Amino acid sequence: QQPGTVTRICSGCKPNEMRWIKDFHEKHIAPMNPGKFLLHLTPSFSQLKKDNGKKVSYKYMNKPYGLLHWMENELGMDPDIDPFAVQPPNDANGSSSKSVEHGVVVLMDPDMILLRPLTGDFTDENMIFAPSNRDHIKRVEHGAPIAQQDGYLNSQWMRLNTTYITNGRASNLGGVQFSDGAKNWNTGPPYMATVRDMHRIAMVWADYAPRVHDLYPELFAEMYGFIHATVQLGLPHTLIKSIVVSTTTTNDREGWPYVDALDDSEICQPQPVSGKDLPVGLHYCKRYALDWWFFSKYRLKKKFISCETPLLRMPPADLPAKRLNYAYWPPPHGHRGTYDSPKTMLSEKNGRREAFMLCGLIRAINEAALHFKQSEASGCLGNPNTNTSATYSIHEDPDH
Incomplete structure (x- = not known):
């Protein structure tokens, strides 16, 4: 059984939809595991205002903003922290900060089905890791997130204008090379990080993603935004190929060898x-x-x-x-x-x-x-x- 809580984040529901989804959750979902299956509703974040004054809809922008809304309204994470500030040492006993920060967030897409529990600890599992120039960290810790190596993305996100995406904070990728993308950065869901790290990521992700969409108004814009956020925060991921399978024609980016x-x-x-x-x-x-x-x-x-x-x-x-x-x-x-x-x-x-x-x-x-x-x-x-x-x-x- 999946440990911890499982929260469904729904964004942009109309009043009648909110009533229906709350009723459905309370009648059919929550009773399956009382106190563990939760629902969080947020406003819509899908409308993006462009420089010409026009608004465009991009529903996947609900991912960074919905995550941030949940973390700050349900987990009580501080919206006023500087995500780029030096973080306290890895202290899991709660003395350096709120104990909730030491938990693990697993961010999944709604079109995913688990075959077994997913915890962020792969110490005792035989997984297919992406080749990397770093040691493979098999358990999520502060400063050490883990994610699926995405089966669709390549390193084209590196060609976007970093100065524009970061609103002038950075002019480059801090030494990250094109060949590093598949080793540490080309992330896809599930994304796994400590609550502390995921909150920092969500803050920067929500800031960067709309500007990524300005430069790249296509599918995966929000995923490129996630990657740019982790690069600027200095949070390379341990990438695992075999967390999920999705596209049957992929060569070696998913768990198909199994x-x-x-x-x-x-x-x-x-x-x-x-x-x-x-x-x-x-x-x-x-x-x-x-x-x-x-x-x-x-x-x-x-x-x-x-x-x-x-x-x-x-x-x-x-x-x-x-x-x-x-x-x-x-x-x-x-x-x-x-x-x-x-x-x-x-x-x-x-x-x-x-x-x-x-x-x-x-x-x-x-x-x-x-x-x-x-x-x-x-x-x-x-x-x-x-x-x-x-x-x-x-x-x-x-x-x-």
Whole structure:
């Protein structure tokens, strides 16, 4: 079981949405682990005002600002500290500062599913570390954060104007070389740091990220902002490749070697498989397809968690053993006419990886939906319209 508390940070909810999400959390989430599953609501931080006076929306700006809002309003971190000031020594007994500062924050994206607990201590775990010119620190400590080596990012963030991003505080990256990016800086979620360090990061991250977006108004702008903040704070990360898996076509930036080593009979089994090295979690930021099986978070029926919607159709356990090397994509959203699904060819290795993601994601999401249907608070028990059959397929759903 995951230790500590788990907080969902939601930003920008309208009043009616706030009432609904609070009610849903209190009825269905909090009772699963009283006092441990928490909810924190913040204003929207997605609107960015540009120099020309226009406002643009970038929803991912809620990440740095939402984190900062939670840390200062729930954890009581001081908003007036200088994040660049010399920090007190690593004293875990609480004598140098509030004891909460010595805790560990694990910042995850909402599209992640854990296969086992994630604590920030990898001392006794067999992980795949990114090559580095520093010693691999296997446990989060003050001044020693840990993160997933991101499977998408390269070191292009170094080409942005540092003087502009830092508002004149710095004119360079302090000696960080282009080759250092993949060793210590190209971070992605989950991000792990002590509360003290994460608060400092959040303060600078929220300051830098909007200016990064000015220079790079694209996806990952806020992630570039995180990296620039850690560089200026002098907080290189120990990068681990195998915390999560997400994109099945990546070469060596994720935990796929563990999956590739599984027997065909193990890939679609409930994870973790006993005695096997595996990634800690699944990051379902992509679309996954093999044969006629398909999953995408953007194509899931919006009212999937309900009494009436059936569960997703589960792939067969022997899907990996079929060694399929193709996938059919479902019709576009809203398509109601005839549609010839395009056939995409895959390598055999990528086909097994797609099967791993499909089986793991569909199983976990079905478990969540079934938990809802079986809870007294849902109103599904005894409801003649309640559907627990695993018959739902995105391929056959023209509205999603």
